[in-house]
C-alpha cells in the first residue's frame with residue numbers, strides 16, 4: 001500500500017510537539033511492515049534541512065490569491081528516516097525557522113495546493129492520503145471538488161486530529177485563495193459563517209481518526225463548536241492510540257543519555273541520572289524528583305504549576321523536588337522563574353525547548369506530572385513509562401487510556417480528576433507516600449518499563465482502517 005502523510009511537522013526535521021514525533025515514527029513502522037509510506041511536508045528552514053543532502057525532484061508554479069508562486073519538491077537523498085521524505089519549498093512562505101507563524105492560513109494553503117499539484121502529475125495515484133491536523137485539512141475537499149486535482153479524486157483520505165482546539169478557521173473574504181471549486185460544494189467548507197478546514201475534513205475524509213478513544217468521545221461532547229458534527233459523522237470516526245518510537249525512546253540505547261540502563265538495572269541507572277540532574281539544578285537527590293515537560297499553555301494545565309508547586313513544597317515541608325522544562329505563555333514562564341527565589345534546593349525550572357535535556361529528565365525523574373485540561377493522547381507519559389518514571393496524570397483523553405491508578409487492579413500510576421491546584425497537591429502527597437514504600441515503588445518501576453506502547457502494535461490499527469476504505 002502506498003500511503004502519503006501530509007503534515008506540518010516531522011521529527012527530526014521539524015518538531016514543536018507530539019505531532020512531530022508521530023509523523024517521524026509512524027511511516028517508518030509502516031515501511032518496516034512492508035508498506036510504502038512517505039512524508040510530504042513544508043521545507044521549513046531548520047537545521048535538518050541544512051545538514052542533509054537533497055535532490056530537486058520536481059518544480060512548478062501554483063496560482064493562489066491572484067499570484068503565481070514557484071515551488072520546488074526536495075527529496076532527502078538517503079532515506080535517513082526510514083522512509084521517503086519530501087519537503088516543498090515555496091520561497092517567502094515555507095522557508096522560515098518557525099513552523100507556525102502569523103500567516104499560517106496562506107502558508108499552509110499554498111503548501112496543500114503545491115502538494116496536490118505535484119501529486120496530480122504522477123503517472124499513478126497513491127492508495128491513501130493521510131492528512132494530519134488542520135494544516136492539511138483542506139486536502140480531502142480539494143481532491144473531490146476542485147477540477148484541477150481531478151486525477152486524485154478517487155484516492156482515499158484519512159484525517160487524523162491531534163488537536164481539535166485549533167481548526168484553522170478563516171474568513172470567507174479569503175475564499176479567493178482556494179483553487180476554483182464547484183459552487184454547490186461551498187457548504188462543505190462552511191461552519192458558523194467561516195471557512196473551517198477541520199470541519200470540512202471531518203465531512204469530506206473517508207475516515208476520521210483521533211489519537212485516543214477517550215478523546216474521540218470527548219470531541220463528541222466538546223469540540224469548540226464541532227461536537228454535533230462529530231456525533232453526526234460517528235460512523236467513520238475512530239480512536240487510534242499513538243505509539244512511541246522505541247528505537248529513539250529506549251533508555252538502553254538513547255543517544256542523549258550518558259548512562260544506559262534497562263529493567264534489570266533500573267535502580268542504579270536512574271540513580272546516576274538523578275544525581276547528575278539534581279547537581280545541575282541544585283536539588284536534593286534524597287527527595288523524589290517530580291518533573292513537568294511540555295508546552296506552558298492552558299491545555300496542559302501549566303498555569304496551575306506555580307501555585308500548585310509552591311503549595312506542594314510548603315505542605316510536604318520540602319520533602320519533594322519539582323523541576324519544570326518548558327516554554328510558552330510569558331506569564332507562566334515569569335511565575336515559574338520567580339518561584340525559584342522562594343524554593344531553592346527543591347525547585348528549579350529550565351525555560352526553553354531542549355530535546356536532549358528532555359531525554360535526561362525522563363531518565364532522572366521519579367515522577368512526571370501532567371495536569372492537562374485537554375490531552376488528545378499525550379506522548380510524555382508513554383516515554384516516562386518506558387524510562388521507569390511514574391506518571392501523575394489528570395484523567396482525560398489519552399492519559400485516561402494509558403495510565404491506571406496504582407490503587408486500582410493492575411495499576412501503576414497516579415490519576416486525579418480535576419485540573420486544579422488541590423488535585424496536584426494531593427497527588428504530590430500520594431507520590432511522596434508511594435516513594436517511601438520502597439518495594440512497591442521499585443516493583444512498579446520495573447513493571448512500567450515493560451508495558452508495550454510501541455508503534456509495532458498501534459500501526460496495525462491504521463492499516464485496518466486504510467484497508468476498510
Ligand code: ADP
Nearest residue numbers: 017018294295326352353354355358378379380
Ligand atoms: P503536545 O504535542 O500537545 O505538545 P505530547 O505529549 O504529544 O504533547 O508531545 C510533546 C512532545 O514534545 C514530547 O516529545 C516532549 O518530550 C516534547 N517537549 C515538549 N516541550 C519540550 C521542551 N521544552 N523541551 C524538549 N522537549 C519538549
Ligand code: GLC
Nearest residue numbers: 018019162375376377378379
Ligand atoms: C497533540 C496533542 C497530544 C498528542 C500529540 C500527538 O499535540 O496535544 O496529546 O499526543 O498531538 O498526537
